[in-house]
Amino acid sequence: MGRRLNIPFLLLLLAAAVAAGIALGPVHLSPAELFSPRNRAILNMRVLRVLTAVLAGGGLAVSGVALQAILRNPLAEPYLLGTSSGAGLAAVIALVCGAARLYLPLFAFGGAVASIVIVYLLACGAGRMQEKSLILSGVIVSVAFSAVIVFLVSLSGEKVLHEMTWWLWGSLQVYDPKLIVLVSLPVIIGIAVIYFFSQDLNALSIGEEESMHLGINADRIKKFLILVSAFITAGLVCVCGIIGFVGLIVPHMMRLLAGPDHRRLIPLTCIAAAIFMVVCDIVSRTLFPPLEIPAGVITAIIGAPVFIILLKSKRRAL
Amino acid sequence: MTPVLEIEGLSGGYCGADVLKDVNLKVEAGGFLGLIGPNGSGKTTLLRFCTRVLAPRKGVVRFHGRDIRGIGLKELCRETAFVSRDLPGGFSFTVMEMVLMGRIPHLARLQRESRRDIGIAEKALELTGTLEFRDKYIDELSAGERQRVMIAMALAQEPRLLFLDEPTSHLDIGHQVQIMDLLKRLNRASGLSVVMVMHDLNLAGTYCERLALMDNGRVFREGTPQEVLTFRNIEAVYKTIVLVDAAAAGGKPHIILVPGEK
Numbered sequence: 291m292g293r294r295l296n297i298p299f300l301l302l303l304l305a306a307a308v309a310a311g312i313a314l315g316p317v318h319l320s321p322a323e324l325f326s327p328r329n330r331a332i333l334n335m336r337v338l339r340v341l342t343a344v345l346a347g348g349g350l351a352v353s354g355v356a357l358q359a360i361l362r363n364p365l366a367e368p369y370l371l372g373t374s375s376g377a378g379l380a381a382v383i384a385l386v387c388g389a390a391r392l393y394l395p396l397f398a399f400g401g402a403v404a405s406i407v408i409v410y411l412l413a414c415g416a417g418r419m420q421e422k423s424l425i426l427s428g429v430i431v432s433v434a435f436s437a438v439i440v441f442l443v444s445l446s447g448e449k450v451l452h453e454m455t456w457w458l459w460g461s462l463q464v465y466d467p468k469l470i471v472l473v474s475l476p477v478i479i480g481i482a483v484i485y486f487f488s489q490d491l492n493a494l495s496i497g498e499e500e501s502m503h504l505g506i507n508a509d510r511i512k513k514f515l516i517l518v519s520a521f522i523t524a525g526l527v528c529v530c531g532i533i534g535f536v537g538l539i540v541p542h543m544m545r546l547l548a549g550p551d552h553r554r555l556i557p558l559t560c561i562a563a564a565i566f567m568v569v570c571d572i573v574s575r576t577l578f579p580p581l582e583i584p585a586g587v588i589t590a591i592i593g594a595p596v597f598i599i600l601l602k603s604k605r606r607a608l
Numbered sequence: 609m610t611p612v613l614e615i616e617g618l619s620g621g622y623c624g625a626d627v628l629k630d631v632n633l634k635v636e637a638g639g640f641l642g643l644i645g646p647n648g649s650g651k652t653t654l655l656r657f658c659t660r661v662l663a664p665r666k667g668v669v670r671f672h673g674r675d676i677r678g679i680g681l682k683e684l685c686r687e688t689a690f691v692s693r694d695l696p697g698g699f700s701f702t703v704m705e706m707v708l709m710g711r712i713p714h715l716a717r718l719q720r721e722s723r724r725d726i727g728i729a730e731k732a733l734e735l736t737g738t739l740e741f742r743d744k745y746i747d748e749l750s751a752g753e754r755q756r757v758m759i760a761m762a763l764a765q766e767p768r769l770l771f772l773d774e775p776t777s778h779l780d781i782g783h784q785v786q787i788m789d790l791l792k793r794l795n796r797a798s799g800l801s802v803v804m805v806m807h808d809l810n811l812a813g814t815y816c817e818r819l820a821l822m823d824n825g826r827v828f829r830e831g832t833p834q835e836v837l838t839f840r841n842i843e844a845v846y847k848t849i850v851l852v853d854a855a856a857a858g859g860k861p862h863i864i865l866v867p868g869e870k
Contacts, residue, residue, distance in 0.1 A: 362698055486717060492705075493712055496696040502661050503692075504765075505685030505713035550699030553718075 295548050300561040304344070307568040311340035314572050316579030335463075339575075340568055341470055342462045346530050346585075347540070347567025348560040349477040353519035354537030355544075355559050356484045359495040359552065360512050361421045368523040368537035370428045371516070375435035376405025377527040378457055382442045385450045395469060398528035405431055406520040414513075424516070459584030460533035462571050473525045480522035481560060487515055488552035495550065535589040536563055539597050546600050566593070610673040612637045612769050612801045617667035618657060621825075626665065627653045629825040635769075635818075638799045640792070642812040644836075645822030646846055651805040652693075654822070655771050658803070659690050671769070685713035689762035691772040693805075695754050700745040703757050707732055710764030732763035736790060752783035759787070763794070770794075772804035776811065784808070788815045809863045813837050821845055837861040 313321065315336055324333055350368045357366040369375075380401025384394050412427035413420070443451050464470055484491075490511050493501035498508045523537075540563040541555075548558050570588040577583060613635040621627030627650045635641050643651040656662045658669055660676055669676045676684055689710070696706075707729045708721055715721065721729075733739040736756040741749060746757065755775055762770060772791070776784040792815055794800045806812040812819055813833040820830045823845040829836050839852045842863065851864040 359699075489712060489715070489717060492701075493709060495698045496701070496706075496709070497692075497694075497698065499656075499661055500692065500696060502681070503659055503685060503690040503762075504709060505680075505682035507681055545699060549705070550701055551705055 295544075295558060297557055297561065300558060300565065304561055304565050304568075307565045307572075308340050308344065311343065311568045311572050312336045314576055316575055316582075334467075335465075338464055338467060338470060339462050339571065342464050342530065343567040343571045344564040345470070345474055345477050346462065346526050346533055347536055347563035347565070348481060349522045349526050350533065350537035351540040351559045351563030352481045352484055352556055353522045355541040355552070355556055356491060356515050356519045358541055359491040360515055361425065362495060362497075363421065363425065364542065365538070366425070367534075368519065369432075369527075369532065369534075370425065371520045371523070372405040372409045372428050372431035372435065373402040373520055373523045374527050374532045375432045375439065376408075377402035377524065378439050378454075378532075379435045379442075380404070381457060381528075382439050382450065382454060385453050386442055386446050395528040399524055402524035402527055403521075405435065406517070406524065410513075410517070410520075456584070457531040460531040460586040462530060462533075462567075462585050463582075464529050469529055473529050476521045476525035480518050480525075481556075483518050484515060485556045487511060488556050491515070491552040491556075492550075495552075530585070532586060533567075533589060534586045535593045536567060539593045540566055543597055543600055609637060611635055611670075612639065612672060613658065613803065614670040614673070615654075615658070615667070616670070618654075618664050618669065619667055620657065620662060620665035621653060622662070627825050628657070630667070631825070631827055633820055633827060633830065635801055635803055637768075638795065638801055640795050640802045640815070640817040641804070642816030642819045643803065643805045643822060644807070644809060644812050644819055645828070649822040649845075650825040651822055652773055655690070655773055655803070655805060658771060659688065660684060682713050685765060687767055688769045688771065689765040689767035691755075691758050691762045691770070691775050693774040693777055695751065695758065695778070696746070700747050702742070703733070703738060703744055703746055703749070704729065704742045706746050706757060707761045707764050710761040713765055728766065729760075729764045732760040733757075735763060735794070736760040737786075751778040752780070752786075755779060755783075755787065756790075759790070767800065769801045769803065772802070774805050774807055777807060784811060791815070809837060809842070813861045813863070833861055834859075837863060 313324070317332060319329060319332065323329060353368040354366065357368065357370060358364060377398040380397040381394055384397035409424070409427045409431050413424035443454055490506050493504045493506050494508060494512060501508045541559050544555055544559040544562055548554055570592055571585060573592065574583040574585055574588045611634045615631055615633040618631040619626050619629055631654060643654065645651055653662070657664055660681060671679065671684065671687065708725065710732070711721055711725045711729065730739065733742055736759050738753060738756050738760055741753060741757065746754060749757065755778060759775065776787050779787065788811060791802055795802050816833060818831065819833055819836040821828045821836050821841060828845050829841050837852060839850055842848065842850050849866045851866060853862045853864060854860065
């Protein structure tokens with residue numbers, strides 16, 4: 291049955307990954323050197339980075355789990371609601387207007403929230419929300435915003451283009467600890483809320499009317515959880531940019547390994563995605579030092595083959 | 609005694625257009641009612657009003673004398689359950705996981721199923737003859753097996769009233785009889801009231817105590833199978849000529865189609 295994976299085991303793996311993430315880096319340092327006061331800055335930077343990876347992995351994957359269950363669509367992923375392009379557009383506007391780098395995350399968060407609101411209102415047009423119209427409005431808003439992003443970038447030259455690349459490929463380097471604390475709020479609260487509704491997600495995943503016949507107020511809970519997962523993504527996208535693949539693939543991997551019961555699936559996915567993200571980040575930093583490969587590239591390069599192997603070995607449909 | 613289900617002056621439908629027009633129906637406790645009628649006559653819609661998926665524009669639906677809009681959705685689902693015509697899609701749950709979902713209305717969020725809940729689910733599996741599949745994935749089963757699992761899930765809710773929407777439409781005659789026998793047994797043994805939408809008039813006439821023949825959003829005739837399944841009623845509603853023969857099926861009306869082309 292392959293449903294033996296357990297949380298303590300994964301937590302141990304996560305601890306090992308975090309330790310490795312702090313120990314390894316483009317600069318080789320022994321543990322004694324790393325903890326000497328001289329290298330304080332490097333240590334701080336690595337700790338922040340690993341923490342960001344844990345948050346980003348866990349948050350994106352749990353957001354993906356929830357959306358896949360609510361929309362009953364295996365292609366659902368955290369950026370489905372236009373959060374990434376909304377945040378991106380706001381960031382470009384901030385850069386073009388010459389706003390200080392400091393305000394960028396704030397702008398981005400505003401943009402992400404604005405796009406969620408637009409997509410949501412478009413989808414809810416007439417009474418009960420339809421899954422299809424939500425997915426479609428998400429795609430439409432994303433395409434429109436992306437076009438404006440490209441338009442603005444092409445008008446404003448090299449500097450903005452350079453500033454924007456980290457965004458489009460995702461980056462886990464955050465320089466300000468306060469920012470991490472701020473972002474961790476929506477992410478951690480969001481994950482907890484989604485976990486609280488895990489039984490509802492089980493019922494919703496078999497069908498909207500079916501869940502109503504089990505006493506679940508499907509329409510209200512669906513809308514609420516979609517907003518919660520969107521806020522997790524909005525919080526993350528404004529500091530990390532777009533990190534693809536984690537939120538789409540890790541939920542599927544864990545469903546293959548641990549089954550679709552969300553009461554198990556959500557904590558397992560959260561921890562597994564955090565491990566996955568930390569490992570991907572280690573690779574991205576240490577493969578070609580001092581160059582750094584964008585996070586989104588590594589998640590896809592490592593994630594795709596792992597996923598294919600799993601899918602083949604389980605011989606089970608999603 | 610208060611009827612288990614009482615529908616009074618019910619009108620309503622989707623997006624402003626009324627599908628049901630002034631429907632009145634009553635089901636006594638321990639009753640077995642079949643809803644029959646042509647496609648689009650409002651049978652499934654009527655069930656949707658009874659389970660609060662839709663809200664009526666006019667009229668009330670009462671469960672044991674209480675307006676169902678005044679009963680919490682979760683509380684209502686501890687008393688009534690629904691088996692749909694469509695087999696569930698979605699992720700690959702095991703049969704046991706699926707049937708345990710029937711316990712959701714009885715559990716608080718994040719509350720684990722107790723031994724008792726598992727016992728109830730096992731009993732529901734046993735009743736429907738699906739205990740042997742308990743660790744199989746739901747999508748590995750045949751349509752008939754899956755439909756029985758869905759009935760087991762509804763039974764795990766421990767309802768006093770069970771709604772079914774054409775539960776036998778995907779099944780061969782062997783499985784049809786098996787499911788109908790099961791429902792009849794539950795109805796007799798534990799006093800479970802049953803309201804089901806059916807297309808097969810002979811099956812409906814054989815198993816249901818009472819039938820409601822629906823036509824164009826109204827109840828055309830309600831009564832025992834003998835009263836409802838007359839060639840006149842069927843011709844008026846289905847616009848089809850049939851022969852009704854009571855001798856062949858031990859007093860129960862038996863409908864024989866008369867083809868228009870020879």
